[in-house]
Amino acid sequence: MIGAWLAEISGSSLSTICRSFAGDRFFKAAAVCVTTLLLGLFVAVPIWAILREGLILPDGSWGLGNFVDYFRDPRFVTITSRSLLLAFSATVITIVLAFGYAYALIRTLIPLKSLWRFCALLPIFAPSLVQALGIQFLLGRNGLISNLLGIRIDIYGFWGILLSDMLYAFPHAVLIIITALSVADGRLYEAGRMLGASEFRLFWTVTLPASRYGIMSAAFVVFTIVITDFGNAMVIGGDYSVLATEIYNQVSGQANFRLGAVIGIVLLVPAGLAMLVERQVARRNAAILSERSSPLTLRKHPLRDACAFTYVIVISTIILSVAGIVVVASFVKLWPYNISFTLDHYVTDVQNGYAPLWTSLGMAAITALLGTVLVTLNAYIIEKVSHPYTRVLYFFSVLPAAVPGMVLGLGYILAFNDPSNPVYLLYGTVWFLAINTIFHYHAQAFLIATTNIKQISRTFDEASAMLGATFFRTMTRIALPLLLPSLLSIGLFLFMRAMVTLSAVIFLVSPRNSVAAVSVLLLDDSGKASQAAAFSVVIMAVVLIVAGGFNLAVGVLYARRQERILS
Amino acid sequence: MDITLNNVTKRFGSTVAVDAVDLEIPPSSLVCFLGPSGCGKTTLLRLVAGLENADGGTMSFRGRSLAGIPERMRNFGMVFQSYSLFPNLTVEENVAYGLKCHRWGDSDIASRVAELLSLVGVADQRGKYPHMLSGGQQQRVALARALAPRPHVLLLDEPLSALDAKVRRTLRSEIRKLQQELGITTIMVTHDQEEALTMADHVVVMNEGRIIQQGPPAQIYDRPLTPFVAGFVGSMNFLTAVETGEGRFRFAGHELVVDRSCVMAPLKGNAIIAIRPEDVQIARPGAETAHQSGSNTLEASVEWIEFLGGKCLLTLAPSSSQPLTINAEVPARTVHDLKLSVGSSISLSLPPDAFNVYPA
Ligand SMILES: Nc1ncnc2c1ncn2[C@@H]1O[C@H](COP(=O)(O)OP(=O)(O)O)[C@@H](O)[C@H]1O
Ligand SMILES: [Mg+2]
Numbered sequence: 001m002i003g004a005w006l007a008e009i010s011g012s013s014l015s016t017i018c019r020s021f022a023g024d025r026f027f028k029a030a031a032v033c034v035t036t037l038l039l040g041l042f043v044a045v046p047i048w049a050i051l052r053e054g055l056i057l058p059d060g061s062w063g064l065g066n067f068v069d070y071f072r073d074p075r076f077v078t079i080t081s082r083s084l085l086l087a088f089s090a091t092v093i094t095i096v097l098a099f100g101y102a103y104a105l106i107r108t109l110i111p112l113k114s115l116w117r118f119c120a121l122l123p124i125f126a127p128s129l130v131q132a133l134g135i136q137f138l139l140g141r142n143g144l145i146s147n148l149l150g151i152r153i154d155i156y157g158f159w160g161i162l163l164s165d166m167l168y169a170f171p172h173a174v175l176i177i178i179t180a181l182s183v184a185d186g187r188l189y190e191a192g193r194m195l196g197a198s199e200f201r202l203f204w205t206v207t208l209p210a211s212r213y214g215i216m217s218a219a220f221v222v223f224t225i226v227i228t229d230f231g232n233a234m235v236i237g238g239d240y241s242v243l244a245t246e247i248y249n250q251v252s253g254q255a256n257f258r259l260g261a262v263i264g265i266v267l268l269v270p271a272g273l274a275m276l277v278e279r280q281v282a283r284r285n286a287a288i289l290s291e292r293s294s295p296l297t298l299r300k301h302p303l304r305d306a307c308a309f310t311y312v313i314v315i316s317t318i319i320l321s322v323a324g325i326v327v328v329a330s331f332v333k334l335w336p337y338n339i340s341f342t343l344d345h346y347v348t349d350v351q352n353g354y355a356p357l358w359t360s361l362g363m364a365a366i367t368a369l370l371g372t373v374l375v376t377l378n379a380y381i382i383e384k385v386s387h388p389y390t391r392v393l394y395f396f397s398v399l400p401a402a403v404p405g406m407v408l409g410l411g412y413i414l415a416f417n418d419p420s421n422p423v424y425l426l427y428g429t430v431w432f433l434a435i436n437t438i439f440h441y442h443a444q445a446f447l448i449a450t451t452n453i454k455q456i457s458r459t460f461d462e463a464s465a466m467l468g469a470t471f472f473r474t475m476t477r478i479a480l481p482l483l484l485p486s487l488l489s490i491g492l493f494l495f496m497r498a499m500v501t502l503s504a505v506i507f508l509v510s511p512r513n514s515v516a517a518v519s520v521l522l523l524d525d526s527g528k529a530s531q532a533a534a535f536s537v538v539i540m541a542v543v544l545i546v547a548g549g550f551n552l553a554v555g556v557l558y559a560r561r562q563e564r565i566l567s
Numbered sequence: 568m569d570i571t572l573n574n575v576t577k578r579f580g581s582t583v584a585v586d587a588v589d590l591e592i593p594p595s596s597l598v599c600f601l602g603p604s605g606c607g608k609t610t611l612l613r614l615v616a617g618l619e620n621a622d623g624g625t626m627s628f629r630g631r632s633l634a635g636i637p638e639r640m641r642n643f644g645m646v647f648q649s650y651s652l653f654p655n656l657t658v659e660e661n662v663a664y665g666l667k668c669h670r671w672g673d674s675d676i677a678s679r680v681a682e683l684l685s686l687v688g689v690a691d692q693r694g695k696y697p698h699m700l701s702g703g704q705q706q707r708v709a710l711a712r713a714l715a716p717r718p719h720v721l722l723l724d725e726p727l728s729a730l731d732a733k734v735r736r737t738l739r740s741e742i743r744k745l746q747q748e749l750g751i752t753t754i755m756v757t758h759d760q761e762e763a764l765t766m767a768d769h770v771v772v773m774n775e776g777r778i779i780q781q782g783p784p785a786q787i788y789d790r791p792l793t794p795f796v797a798g799f800v801g802s803m804n805f806l807t808a809v810e811t812g813e814g815r816f817r818f819a820g821h822e823l824v825v826d827r828s829c830v831m832a833p834l835k836g837n838a839i840i841a842i843r844p845e846d847v848q849i850a851r852p853g854a855e856t857a858h859q860s861g862s863n864t865l866e867a868s869v870e871w872i873e874f875l876g877g878k879c880l881l882t883l884a885p886s887s888s889q890p891l892t893i894n895a896e897v898p899a900r901t902v903h904d905l906k907l908s909v910g911s912s913i914s915l916s917l918p919p920d921a922f923n924v925y926p927a
Contacts, residue, residue: 017568031571086776092624184582197697250888338694448842457651459647459650459651460651460653462618462638462645462647462666463645463651463652463653464653465637465638465639466618466638466639466643466644466713467618467639467644467664467665467668467712467716468639468640468642468665468668469639469664469665469715470639473668477664477696478655481655482654482655
């Protein structure tokens with residue numbers, strides 16, 4: 001794309017330009033311009049639009065007046081403190097539970113580890129609100145447990161949101177802590193044992209200190225996920241409004257964009273701070289991970305392994321039953337009263353039926369393909385062109401991690417729902433949804449790409465340059481082929497996120513172009529919980545099949561290649 | 568001169584990696600940068616390659632300044648310490664890579680690649696990927712790749728350090744022969760003094776970013792300019808002494824006579840006297856040693872004998888007013904003839920012309 005454009009304006013063939021010395025610099029400059037344009041347009045402009053909207057007072061002047069009004073209103077103070085309370089509680093409990101789970105997987109000798117790992121990751125394959133849906137089926141008014149025990153549990157509100165957000169954030173926390181626990185320096189444990197330390201003391205003096213950055217990093221990630229989550233709070237919150245749902249209510253319900261933007265900025269502060277600290281912590285974690293160490297060999301310890309096994313079974317059962325109950329409920333006539341089999345709920349009577357699922361698939365495909373290309377080019381240019389200015393680009397590349405989906409979505413409305421803006425041409429199309437999703441998850445994908453680019457040795461670049469290669473040739477002949485496996489995993493990541501995303505796109509869907517997760521929300525909202533369940537099952541099935549098939553294909557295609565590159 | 572460096576300096580933050588280096592490299596010669604790890608050899612090589620930008624000074628190649636010429640326009644071949652063969656390309660494709668960059672024709676590329684692969688002796692590996700080769704083979708391919716585009720200069724960064732001792736020996740002579748056949752100006756970085764002495768026309772000894780001494784290998788070995796070079800190249804006994812007169816020194820209660828040509832720098836009373844273990848001579852107690860002069864002869868006892876194959880390294884303790892030891896390297900045969908064992912008494916002598924004397 002960039003190359004063709006370059007060739008066109010200069011009227012000569014691409015390879016000629018890229019071979020010449022001036023061409024090399026021109027290519028870098030052009031690539032930096034394109035990256036700047038994209039990040040500026042789709043990250044900086046929407047965020048600026050939100051800030052502007054929130055900072056402009058009703059009389060047209062600038063100031064913090066809107067925020068003063070906001071915090072004078074006791075209702076909003078309550079909502080803000082609820083969000084914070086929820087996020088803190090969910091973070092503390094989730095981290096403790098996830099640490100135990102990761103510890104059991106990595107540091108004990110329990111059987112069936114890959115099964116348990118899969119169970120922990122299950123919530124990632126579904127839109128967040130599926131957790132709330134499952135909890136509703138278990139503990140809600142017509143829930144299985146409430147019915148069996150004949151008691152009324154009031155799950156709608158704080159406890160419901162807490163539980164479902166914990167379930168949704170759990171896999172993210174487990175993954176990060178697993179990475180931290182996987183690299184242990186066996187020598188420290190041996191030295192400790194030789195000095196007579198008990199296993200308990202080793203845990204406190206070696207294991208915990210070594211994984212502290214991983215734990216902190218996981219905590220900030222969970223905090224951000226919970227405070228910005230929209231789907232669960234929408235489904236199971238009842239009247240218990242939190243910041244994310246309140247933005248939606250203000251914007252969608254009352255068309256109050258200004259108040260929506262103000263709440264958005266209020267939400268941006270804790271989410272942004274958490275991500276800022278997380279980046280710092282993750283960097284230190286990476287430093288620890290890259291240190292040389294000798295691998296840890298696990299020893300048999302029957303009591304420890306028995307406890308770990310029990311614990312893992314209990315947690316997996318909870319996760320599986322929440323997901324499983326959604327599947328079961330989607331196949332029975334009237335949950336939980338008439339449990340005879342039916343496929344009726346798979347005939348969706350929300351408008352457009354399954355059309356949003358196809359839109360989601362198309363959108364996810366575009367997100368994966370276009371996103372992988374954009375993100376990789378951004379990461380490559382930013383990593384390889386060393387100039388103070390590329391630090392600015394780096395900042396905007398990781399900034400989306402700090403911006404809650406609701407805020408980004410609102411920013412896109414404010415910035416682009418304007419016929420005088422050229423981007424308006426895309427507004428409401430599936431391309432627009434895809435672009436929004438790419439930049440919503442830009443930071444995570446960008447960091448994967450950057451890590452992988454760093455891993456392919458810098459001396460390959462130098463060797464290539466010494467042989468007379470241009471920047472362009474080194475990139476296309478050496479770097480990209482070596483990066484191919486990681487490009488595929490970025491593509492899969494973007495595909496999966498795009499299939500289940502709700503919070504940013506909820507503001508951008510149109511009746512003609514809606515997405516799957518929105519259908520689930522609408523179905524549940526109109527009291528058709530079983531149909532919502534059925535739709536969720538279809539989404540989960542698609543994601544699992546694509547992810548599974550993809551892993552299989554990559555496994556077969558790249559097993560030999562990987563070996564070649566890693567050796 | 569092929570390469571001329573003038574006052575070249577490179578800093579990384581507060582570390583001065585290369586400190587005001589002046590250097591001239593004659594055409595078709597093999598120059599070794601030798602020094603302990605961290606002394607700035609790699610950095611100096613990378614400055615010549617154009618992979619680093621100097622903070623000060625000038626560099627030129629055959630009289631033309633290298634300033635502003637990027638690495639890829641210099642056509643200097645380089646072999647990296649870790650070889651850095653492209654893992655996604657076959658041996659053949661690796662060697663052809665630089666030729667494609669220099670826009671050679673397809674048939675020229677094919678014949679040049681074949682020529683180089685057989686030159687370095689890996690023609691039978693042409694279709695393989697780098698990970699399928701042994702370390703020595705990878706090194707040969709890296710050499711072929713660097714030489715393919717007929718570079719003006721060949722740069723080698725510790726090319727043999729990752730190989731085992733036997734392969735290292737073979738490749739050492741092969742690289743040297745190849746270099747002489749092609750007549751290519753070559754700079755090689757190494758921390759192995761034996762490698763430098765056996766391969767180079769010209770050795771440049773570095774420490775802490777500076778050039779300490781440069782010259783032909785024999786000169787570096789026989790007349791090290793400073794105690795640092797003396798200790799780094801080969802092994803050396805260092806004795807602290809006081810000058811008592813013209814060519815006369817007092818050391819641990821003994822008088823030493825030293826040839827005037829051995830004094831490397833003006834002295835101010837205290838001196839460090841250096842002598843190589845192989846220059847120390849031994850004989851039965853009371854007997855005259857080979858160089859016969861009665862001076863510089865000390866009575867000593869054998870403290871330790873290290874068997875090195877054809878030779879033995881003796882640790883000797885001369886009778887003296889303070890505890891000290893002198894190492895002597897003698898043929899194993901001598902040890903046998905003299906029936907030496909730990910505790911034996913011998914007489915050792917230090918030839919007056921075998922010293923290097925430095926100010927303390
Ligand atoms: N890229 C770099 N950044 C910071 N310091 C460096 C860098 N490269 C080398 N140095 C420092 O410069 C000094 C010389 O390094 P180097 O030239 O690699 O030494 P040698 O090759 O002789 O072992 C060392 O102190 C090293 O730590
Ligand atoms: Mg080095």
